[in-house]
Amino acid sequence: MKEIMAVVRMKKTGATKKALVAAGVAGFTAVKVMGRGRLVTDPQELEKCRQKLLAMGMDEFSDAGETEKLVTGFLDGSRFFPRRLFMILAHDDDVPRIVEAIAGANRTEYGIGDGTIFIMAVQDAVRVRTGEAGEAAIW
Amino acid sequence: MLLIRAIVRPEKKDEVLAELSSAGFNAATMVDVVGRGKQKGIKIGGMVYDEIPKTLIMMVIPEEAREKVVRMILSVAKTGTDGTFGDGKIFVSPVEEVYTISKGTRGL
Numbered sequence: 001m002k003e004i005m006a007v008v009r010m011k012k013t014g015a016t017k018k019a020l021v022a023a024g025v026a027g028f029t030a031v032k033v034m035g036r037g038r039l040v041t042d043p044q045e046l047e048k049c050r051q052k053l054l055a056m057g058m059d060e061f062s063d064a065g066e067t068e069k070l071v072t073g074f075l076d077g078s079r080f081f082p083r084r085l086f087m088i089l090a091h092d093d094d095v096p097r098i099v100e101a102i103a104g105a106n107r108t109e110y111g112i113g114d115g116t117i118f119i120m121a122v123q124d125a126v127r128v129r130t131g132e133a134g135e136a137a138i139w
Numbered sequence: 140m141l142l143i144r145a146i147v148r149p150e151k152k153d154e155v156l157a158e159l160s161s162a163g164f165n166a167a168t169m170v171d172v173v174g175r176g177k178q179k180g181i182k183i184g185g186m187v188y189d190e191i192p193k194t195l196i197m198m199v200i201p202e203e204a205r206e207k208v209v210r211m212i213l214s215v216a217k218t219g220t221d222g223t224f225g226d227g228k229i230f231v232s233p234v235e236e237v238y239t240i241s242k243g244t245r246g247l
Contacts, residue, residue, distance in 0.1 A: 002235070005142075007168055035168040038247075039160075078160055085168060099238055106240045114241035116166075118199055118234050120142065 001122045002095050004088040007035050008106045008115040013084045019105035023098050026139050028088040034080040089138050140234040145196045147216040147227040152194040158215045167198045178224050199234050
């Protein structure tokens with residue numbers, strides 16, 4: 001029995017839910033969390049992000065200096081961004097399939113910030129309604 | 140790899156996260172939670188408050204960083220010199236696998 005914890009983009013919540021249902025998941029719990037990842041130090045990646053963000057922010061109403069400052073603050077790595085945390089209980093042999101489904105639904109062309117999947121062992125689970133314990137409590 | 144779940148005072152979270160980040164542990168997830176501890180909440184007058192707001196910080200770290208990270212959270216999240224009731228708790232549990240979605244790689 002394993003617990004899969006996946007931190008994904010807020011916008012990808014729907015896609016992740018669909019992918020999970022398609023992969024055959026018994027059920028899951030999702031929470032809104034704030035998160036940040038490993039510090040990105042590759043200047044090439046950062047420059048790419050920077051250009052993309054600057055292009056998004058510029059219109060006739062925005063002040064170039066302000067936008068620049070905002071984007072710099074965004075990319076310095078210390079800021080927390082809203083994310084969705086999925087917690088899924090699964091049988092051991094279903095884990096690779098579920099991981100594949102989550103990764104497939106969440107991979108984007110941005111290269112940074114698509115999230116992380118953690119897999120942990122679970123000692124026991126009990127279904128409250130029937131009192132079933134162990135593997136039977138999942139499905 | 141280990142999952143560190145630290146329940147700290149909300150006013151201490153920025154300090155804890157800044158300290159961890161400066162030591163190279165930048166990745167973290169946090170949620171606002173409510174809870175009570177061994178003291179069964181706070182009693183003020185006749186009123187018992189047993190849903191005290193805290194922040195839950197979750198981070199996955201390599202096994203060899205365990206002592207360093209735990210010590211760091213313990214020292215920063217403490218209030219006063221001896222610590223006070225309500226400073227929080229740290230839970231450590233094993234993580235078997237980690238995948239980074241954007242790169243599709245396994246491991247931290």
